[in-house]
Amino acid sequence: MSSHSLLLDALLLFLIILGRYLLTAGGSWWLLRVWGRHRTPEPTPAQRRRCDEGIRHDIRLSVYSAAVFAVGAGLVLWLQAHGLTRLYTRPDAYGWWYIAVSYLAVLVLQDAVFYATHRLFHHPRLYHWCHHGHHRSHHPTPWTSFAFDPPEAVVQALFLVLVVALLPLHLITLVAVLSTMTVWAIVNHVDLDHLPRRFPHHLFGRWLIGPAHHCLHHRRPGVHFGLYFTFWDWIGGTEDRSYAASVGAPAAESGPG
Ligand SMILES: [Zn+2]
Ligand SMILES: [Zn+2]
Secondary structure, three states, X not given: OOHHHHHHHHHHHHHHHHHHHHHHHHHHHHHHHHHHOOOOOOOOHHHHHHHHHHHHHHHHHHHHHHHHHHHHHHHHHHHHHOOOOOEEOOHHHOOXXXXXXXXXXXXXXXXXXXXXXXXXXXXXXXHHHHOHHHHOOOOOOHHHHHOOOHHHHHHHHHHHHHHHHHOOEEHXXXXXXXXXXXXXXXXXXXXXXXXXXXXXXXXXXXXXXXXXXXHHHHHOOXXXXXXXXXXXXXXXXXXXXXXXXXXXXXXXOOOOO
């Protein structure tokens, strides 16, 4: 592969990843604005200015994230071209059951790595360099879903590269994991004020992380470090005490707030 085509591939991957972000985050933001325009009071000019500044900041960080993930995707393509990934395309290679089980396994593994590294990024020595940008907004929007400081984006992209290098994954499983990441991140960053009053928070409830869970992390950064499942916060003692009651789920038996 020539350096010219490598550069073109990297540019194409960057545009695809950035386009996916602009379409999904922008589309969700537009829908929330249309649905919520009769529900939320008209923002003051100062509130609107603050919100617009926050969105511009989130988009800027997301462009950096897109560049980091494009390098990661380029690395996967290079590894694939050299037979160094465990990606496969024949559904019967490991059986149909494995496609579903490996999908769940990657989500559980990713959640564990995310919880551990997320808590680490909140260490005072790392926070400013690795995670401060994601927390600029106390009231996140879908634009916040991909707004990571570059070191955090590197860790997240590296996780995906290592997974496809080490774990046998059908191409469909990889696409399903990437789609789940995108949709979940957007849903988690819908500020509660923008959601319909009848949003089914109880469907997420005790075990799955939804907007009610993650928005608390943006308002009180000492709680709720998980990504998909609530159990790491439960085990790690970082679950907000009032959370379970607020979504109508049975209260945790242990775990400080
Ligand atoms: Zn967040
Ligand atoms: Zn955080």
